[in-house]
Amino acid sequence: MSEKKITVLGAGLVGSLISIFLAKRGFKVKLYEKRVDMRNQRIDGGRSINLALSHRGLTALQKVGLWSQVKEICLPMKGRIMHDQDCNITYQPYGQEGQHINSISRSKLNMLLMNAAETSGVELHFEEQCVDANLDLGTCFFEGVTGRIKVESDFILGADGAFSGVREAMRITDRFNFSQYYLPHGYKELTIPATPSGDFALDPEGLHIWPREQYMLIALPNLDRSFTCTLFLPFEGKISFEHLTEPNEVQSFFKSSFPDAVPLMPHLLQDFSQNPTASLVTIRCNPWMVGKAGLIGDASHAIVPFYGQGMNAGFEDCRLLDDKLSKHRNQLSTAFKEFQANRIIDANAIADLAFQNFVEMRDLVADREFLLRKEIEMKLQESYPEVWIPLYSRVTFSDQAYSLALKIGQIQRSIMDKVMEIPGIEHNWRHMDFTDVVTDLKAQVDSI
Amino acid sequence: MSEKKITVLGAGLVGSLISIFLAKRGFKVKLYEKRVDMRNQRIDGGRSINLALSHRGLTALQKVGLWSQVKEICLPMKGRIMHDQDCNITYQPYGQEGQHINSISRSKLNMLLMNAAETSGVELHFEEQCVDANLDLGTCFFEGVTGRIKVESDFILGADGAFSGVREAMRITDRFNFSQYYLPHGYKELTIPATPSGDFALDPEGLHIWPREQYMLIALPNLDRSFTCTLFLPFEGKISFEHLTEPNEVQSFFKSSFPDAVPLMPHLLQDFSQNPTASLVTIRCNPWMVGKAGLIGDASHAIVPFYGQGMNAGFEDCRLLDDKLSKHRNQLSTAFKEFQANRIIDANAIADLAFQNFVEMRDLVADREFLLRKEIEMKLQESYPEVWIPLYSRVTFSDQAYSLALKIGQIQRSIMDKVMEIPGIEHNWRHMDFTDVVTDLKAQVDSI
Numbered sequence: 023m024s025e026k027k028i029t030v031l032g033a034g035l036v037g038s039l040i041s042i043f044l045a046k047r048g049f050k051v052k053l054y055e056k057r058v059d060m061r062n063q064r065i066d067g068g069r070s071i072n073l074a075l076s077h078r079g080l081t082a083l084q085k086v087g088l089w090s091q092v093k094e095i096c097l098p099m100k101g102r103i104m105h106d107q108d109c110n111i112t113y114q115p116y117g118q119e120g121q122h123i124n125s126i127s128r129s130k131l132n133m134l135l136m137n138a139a140e141t142s143g144v145e146l147h148f149e150e151q152c153v154d155a156n157l158d159l160g161t162c163f164f165e166g167v168t169g170r171i172k173v174e175s176d177f178i179l180g181a182d183g184a185f186s187g188v189r190e191a192m193r194i195t196d197r198f199n200f201s202q203y204y205l206p207h208g209y210k211e212l213t214i215p216a217t218p219s220g221d222f223a224l225d226p227e228g229l230h231i232w233p234r235e236q237y238m239l240i241a242l243p244n245l246d247r248s249f250t251c252t253l254f255l256p257f258e259g260k261i262s263f264e265h266l267t268e269p270n271e272v273q274s275f276f277k278s279s280f281p282d283a284v285p286l287m288p289h290l291l292q293d294f295s296q297n298p299t300a301s302l303v304t305i306r307c308n309p310w311m312v313g314k315a316g317l318i319g320d321a322s323h324a325i326v327p328f329y330g331q332g333m334n335a336g337f338e339d340c341r342l343l344d345d346k347l348s349k350h351r352n353q354l355s356t357a358f359k360e361f362q363a364n365r366i367i368d369a370n371a372i373a374d375l376a377f378q379n380f381v382e383m384r385d386l387v388a389d390r391e392f393l394l395r396k397e398i399e400m401k402l403q404e405s406y407p408e409v410w411i412p413l414y415s416r417v418t419f420s421d422q423a424y425s426l427a428l429k430i431g432q433i434q435r436s437i438m439d440k441v442m443e444i445p446g447i448e449h450n451w452r453h454m455d456f457t458d459v460v461t462d463l464k465a466q467v468d469s470i
Numbered sequence: 471m472s473e474k475k476i477t478v479l480g481a482g483l484v485g486s487l488i489s490i491f492l493a494k495r496g497f498k499v500k501l502y503e504k505r506v507d508m509r510n511q512r513i514d515g516g517r518s519i520n521l522a523l524s525h526r527g528l529t530a531l532q533k534v535g536l537w538s539q540v541k542e543i544c545l546p547m548k549g550r551i552m553h554d555q556d557c558n559i560t561y562q563p564y565g566q567e568g569q570h571i572n573s574i575s576r577s578k579l580n581m582l583l584m585n586a587a588e589t590s591g592v593e594l595h596f597e598e599q600c601v602d603a604n605l606d607l608g609t610c611f612f613e614g615v616t617g618r619i620k621v622e623s624d625f626i627l628g629a630d631g632a633f634s635g636v637r638e639a640m641r642i643t644d645r646f647n648f649s650q651y652y653l654p655h656g657y658k659e660l661t662i663p664a665t666p667s668g669d670f671a672l673d674p675e676g677l678h679i680w681p682r683e684q685y686m687l688i689a690l691p692n693l694d695r696s697f698t699c700t701l702f703l704p705f706e707g708k709i710s711f712e713h714l715t716e717p718n719e720v721q722s723f724f725k726s727s728f729p730d731a732v733p734l735m736p737h738l739l740q741d742f743s744q745n746p747t748a749s750l751v752t753i754r755c756n757p758w759m760v761g762k763a764g765l766i767g768d769a770s771h772a773i774v775p776f777y778g779q780g781m782n783a784g785f786e787d788c789r790l791l792d793d794k795l796s797k798h799r800n801q802l803s804t805a806f807k808e809f810q811a812n813r814i815i816d817a818n819a820i821a822d823l824a825f826q827n828f829v830e831m832r833d834l835v836a837d838r839e840f841l842l843r844k845e846i847e848m849k850l851q852e853s854y855p856e857v858w859i860p861l862y863s864r865v866t867f868s869d870q871a872y873s874l875a876l877k878i879g880q881i882q883r884s885i886m887d888k889v890m891e892i893p894g895i896e897h898n899w900r901h902m903d904f905t906d907v908v909t910d911l912k913a914q915v916d917s918i
């Protein structure tokens with residue numbers, strides 16, 4: 023191989039996983055993290071507490087032989103459980119029998135990956151902040167526990183997240199395209215603890231959603247039988263974080279918006295005032311490689327969390343880069359160039375999809391026509407499982423390129439628009455013949 | 471007034487002009503420039519040599535009483551003079567009788583504005599690089615001729631261009647939206663000197679264009695009877711800068727692409743190898759004000775040069791901010807907030823328009839149908855001068871908000887699409903009745 027020594031920046035989920043992939047190939051990997059070792063000291067740093075691990079992430083973990091370990095700390099969620107304002111509950115399966123996504127603790131998974139990285143021969147360094155980098159030489163300068171140090175390598179991999187320092191070094195080079203876009207919504211994490219008898223306070227086999235159009239609350243189960251809730255709400259405006267400053271305002275907002283959740287949240291007011299309100303950014307850039315440095319995961323494509331694909335996309339990056347390394351016999355620069363040439367379009371697609379899914383989650387999931395669409399799509403998938411795969415399943419339960427999933431999803435949507443216009447569809451769909459619909463889809467997909 | 475002391479960063483065109491506006495209002499203005507004083511030492515720093523000053527820029531200069539001085543160094547350009555590959559010339563007036571844009575030397579105009587700033591009481595500091603700023607306190611730190619200095623003020627105005635340091639300080643604050651997008655094309659400046667007898671080598675009353683679809687050459691006249699030419703060409707690809715490295719390649723490319731220009735360019739090969747190839751960036755951001763700091767001109771909205779509006783938009787910023795200062799009795803923060811609330815949408819519109827005009831300039835201006843459209847539009851304007859104003863005139867010869875010009879331009883374009891489909895239009899347009907067309911436009915504009 024032409025590159026032997028790799029410096030990976032950021033020992034988060036993606037940095038740890040790519041280090042494992044590289045170490046297994048025989049690269050000498052040094053992994054630097056600016057924060058303390060979370061295995062010794064509890065930290066969270068404002069990131070989300072649990073995540074939804076699905077097919078793409080799982081496939082990457084399988085490739086390095088870690089899935090059986092990770093599975094132990096997963097809680098399967100089979101569908102969306104919607105709570106309306108009158109405390110009625112509706113259930114929507116995510117996919118077909120046997121398909122589910124997994125609630126997993128970010129810190130537990132991260133620690134597992136750090137341990138696996140060490141076992142694979144990765145050298146981990148904590149509390150080392152990268153303060154300067156020479157992208158052409160592959161040199162990084164760190165300031166940390168032992169003062170200022172210089173680390174030379176054949177390739178720098180920036181897995182240092184949405185506010186990546188490696189990307190910042192790239193951003194000021196000529197012809198580097200970049201954007202950072204913030205949603206007008208922020209989020210705040212809250213807790214539904216286990217019941218006094220030690221049980222889950224809600225059904226743990228689903229992702230709970232309280233969709234309220236301009237805002238929403240969601241809840242994911244944890245291994246300790248609590249749920250982590252996330253409130254997504256505009257920063258400014260009539261109903262917004264800026265107008266929820268007094269405890270009585272918070273209390274009455276929750277009571278009227280999420281009446282069935284409030285009794286389950288004994289520490290609501292304390293959580294609300296103590297936990298930070300965080301912002302939601304989408305980052306896009308092009309290229310992902312400058313000189314002897316490349317970006318991976320959130321560093322090159324941070325997305326909003328509404329498709330549950332941030333970590334999954336980052337893990338898929340690792341698997342795809344590893345595929346290219348096989349193809350190019352561990353020539354990292356060559357492999358990385360080919361990886362980015364294919365992957366940027368997919369990163370943009372999942373950024374768009376994640377953004378669109380926010381509207382679906384907070385708004386459409388409570389809509390009757392939307393629920394009917396989902397049911398008809400489910401029937402189409404059952405009847406033609408190789409052809410009609412709902413967009414959500416393409417994204418969540420397949421390895422199809424995100425950009426292709428987005429395109430086919432648009433075709434399926436326009437076909438479904440026509441189906442929904444059929445007079446009496448709401449009564450007759452169960453007995454209708456959809457052969458023409460599926461033929462139409464096939465023809466359109468073939469011509470992409 | 472609540473703010474008295476203002477630090478302006480960047481003594482370029484916009485920094486100098488806004489300093490004049492502020493000084494005339496009684497603010498105590500300190501203007502800092504990282505480069506040497508161009509009035510003592512010739513520098514260019516890779517920026518374009520001449521610019522097209524039009525209505526919006528002119529209006530701002532009139533407001534501070536500088537137009538009569540500036541006019542002396544202007545060369546009026548009444549239209550586009552197109553050169554095709556067979557050396558045929560076509561002429562397109564920019565507007566109506568008496569309307570023209572002005573070729574002006576960037577450095578001459580900048581020096582005039584610096585002198586006017588000094589006369590107005592602005593304190594100018596050169597060779598002072600801002601290395602740090604506290605946006606909340608209004609404090610800047612400079613490193614320069616006298617070492618490191620700290621400058622406190624009530625408001626910082628960043629007029630420091632496309633790569634603004636003030637904007638960089640804002641960019642890392644939460645919820646700051648930002649994008650930098652580079653065209654795949656670069657540009658290189660070249661020269662057509664005055665003839666041996668001291669005359670212009672081409673008609674000086676127009677802007678010369680050699681449109682060649684994927685690339686183009688343009689030429690603007692200078693006071694010394696030379697022309698500054700700019701070649702716009704892709705960086706990469708079949709016909710591109712990367713493939714023009716050898717003198718014989720350059721020579722044969724120019725001979726086949728711009729046959730009538732080559733004989734006028736005796737220093738072509740020398741210019742081509744010595745002058746830099748520069749990139750073209752579009753910058754967008756929101757907000758333009760964070761804490762006690764605001765952005766103006768290219769710092770907040772750098773655009774590509776194809777509508778000749780970069781400087782004009784920056785000068786219009788100055789005039790509009792000055793209007794808001796009148797309205798809010800010199801309360802700069804209040805005035806700035808209202809300025810940005812109105813102006814960001816217009817900055818985005820001119821960025822889009824400038825981008826679109828690249829396609830028009832390099833491509834459509836050589837197209838027969840396009841020329842016919844222009845002629846019909848000219849007739850419409852003559853017949854209904856209050857109603858049918860071509861998009862180019864709305865942008866170039868009016869103070870209409872860019873965003874409104876863009877919207878009306880889209881309406882006019884769709885109306886013209888229908889007009890162009892009328893059978894025999896190419897023969898009959900001179901004698902046709904366009905009353906319905908104008909009524910249609912009026913109705914659509916009224917409903918915006």
